[in-house]
Amino acid sequence: MKKAEKIKKTLKETKGKRKNQVGKVYQIKLQNLSKQDEENLNRLFLEAKWLYNYIVADIKNRLNSTAWKLKEVKIKTPKEIEKREIKTLSSQMRQGIVDRIKHSLKALRKAKEKGLKVGKLQFKSEVRSIPLKQYGITYKISRDRNRVKIQGIKKKFRVLGLHQIPQNTEIANGILVKKSSGYYLYVTCYLPKNEVVEEIRRNRIPKAVGIDLGIKDQLTLSTGEKISWYIPETGRIKKLQKRLLKKQKGSNNYRKIKFLIQKEWEYIQNKRKDTLNKVVSHLKKFCLIAVQDDPIKSWHEGLFGRQVQNTGIGGITARLRNLATLIPVVFVDRYTPTTQTCSKCGNRQKIPLSERVFKCEVCGFELDRDWKSAIEILKEGLRKIKGEGKLLKTLPVDCGEVKPVERATALVEAGSLPLKW
Numbered sequence: 001m002k003k004a005e006k007i008k009k010t011l012k013e014t015k016g017k018r019k020n021q022v023g024k025v026y027q028i029k030l031q032n033l034s035k036q037d038e039e040n041l042n043r044l045f046l047e048a049k050w051l052y053n054y055i056v057a058d059i060k061n062r063l064n065s066t067a068w069k070l071k072e073v074k075i076k077t078p079k080e081i082e083k084r085e086i087k088t089l090s091s092q093m094r095q096g097i098v099d100r101i102k103h104s105l106k107a108l109r110k111a112k113e114k115g116l117k118v119g120k121l122q123f124k125s126e127v128r129s130i131p132l133k134q135y136g137i138t139y140k141i142s143r144d145r146n147r148v149k150i151q152g153i154k155k156k157f158r159v160l161g162l163h164q165i166p167q168n169t170e171i172a173n174g175i176l177v178k179k180s181s182g183y184y185l186y187v188t189c190y191l192p193k194n195e196v197v198e199e200i201r202r203n204r205i206p207k208a209v210g211i212d213l214g215i216k217d218q219l220t221l222s223t224g225e226k227i228s229w230y231i232p233e234t235g236r237i238k239k240l241q242k243r244l245l246k247k248q249k250g251s252n253n254y255r256k257i258k259f260l261i262q263k264e265w266e267y268i269q270n271k272r273k274d275t276l277n278k279v280v281s282h283l284k285k286f287c288l289i290a291v292q293d294d295p296i297k298s299w300h301e302g303l304f305g306r307q308v309q310n311t312g313i314g315g316i317t318a319r320l321r322n323l324a325t326l327i328p329v330v331f332v333d334r335y336t337p338t339t340q341t342c343s344k345c346g347n348r349q350k351i352p353l354s355e356r357v358f359k360c361e362v363c364g365f366e367l368d369r370d371w372k373s374a375i376e377i378l379k380e381g382l383r384k385i386k387g388e389g390k391l392l393k394t395l396p397v398d399c400g401e402v403k404p405v406e407r408a409t410a411l412v413e414a415g416s417l418p419l420k421w
């Protein structure tokens with residue numbers, strides 16, 4: 001009981017501390033791996049898989065309070081049941097894997113409650129990430145020597161990327177990840193919130209912005225800026241996929257090509273992520289963001305699925321939600337008729353998808369369809385915060401145009417657009 005109380009207290013303290021911090025994850029690459037290093041790491045991931053599958057095979061009996069103490073598990077091979085020793089995977093790592101199974105079960109239960117059809121937890125043919133729960137125990141960073149120590153492996157790893165981690169940061173949990181391009185350590189760091197906010201403030205544009213998320217131009221801002229990118233699958237990946245079809249499943253050649261495909265995928269994903277980062281850091285400069293609440297899901301299902309995937313734009317709403325802890329982000333209901341409303345006279349009219357320019361039948365106002373939509377989203381966002389005193393309080397004081405929200409809204413409503421914004 002005493003121990004449980006202690007844990008509870010620490011958790012509460014951490015929670016309090018985190019309120020004034022901002023979490024960020026840094027990717028560190030393990031470098032110059034010797035054959036022995038590779039073997040050690042491989043063993044770690046193998047043991048993680050054995051443990052995971054062993055517990056999943058009989059959750060009722062095996063997912064108990066001593067599951068993390070397991071030193072030996074039984075694995076079913078095509079011929080027989082074999083014993084496997086868990087010797088490299090530390091008890092904290094084992095605990096991390098047990099927790100993961102618990103989390104997955106909880107998620108499944110929740111989905112079931114919602115009425116979704118759910119299956120059982122599946123066996124894994126490969127575990128690609130290992131949770132490193134406590135910094136200082138499961139892993140340790142030595143900055144001056146540019147090395148990382150992983151629990152259970154004696155030799156320290158030389159790494160690339162430590163310079164990204166700021167000095168005044170609190171290092172927390174990590175994840176060890178196996179990718180086709182190598183082994184990585186994802187380090188979660190907590191930075192003092194006031195410093196992060198201060199940095200954002202230094203680069204701030206005293207403007208509020210509305211964002212229209214679209215298919216053709218992914219982002220159209222109420223400032224008139226259009227941001228688009230397209231990072232399709234490479235020709236190489238298509239070629240490799242064709243070659244894969246000709247190989248026998250399970251053969252060495254099959255594996256080789258599959259590995260190359262994974263590597264190429266990783267490269268494309270990285271490019272998309274990188275672009276998204278750049279976009280978000282541009283948006284961060286505005287002192288208020290208004291955006292439609294997740295219209296992307298419905299696109300995925302529709303005609304535009306592939307194009308949406310090719311831009312990785314799906315991640316933008318999630319990123320904006322994160323950003324909302326640092327700057328005010330207003331989510332506007334996705335059914336607000338922002339495309340149909342005239343920005344000058346407020347008249348509503350249908351506009352077919354093929355028409356790129358909005359022409360008001362009543363007052364003659366003309367503007368690029370997405371641009372106009374972004375302006376309407378901003379207006380709706382401002383209208384929304386007018387009713388929410390709480391959000392208003394979080395608005396930065398030096399945000400000239402937004403401070404008196406009424407003034408800003410009035411400006412828009414008076415039709416002095418486009419583009420005081």
Ligand SMILES: [Zn+2]
Nearest residue numbers: 342345360363
């Ligand atoms: Zn009009």
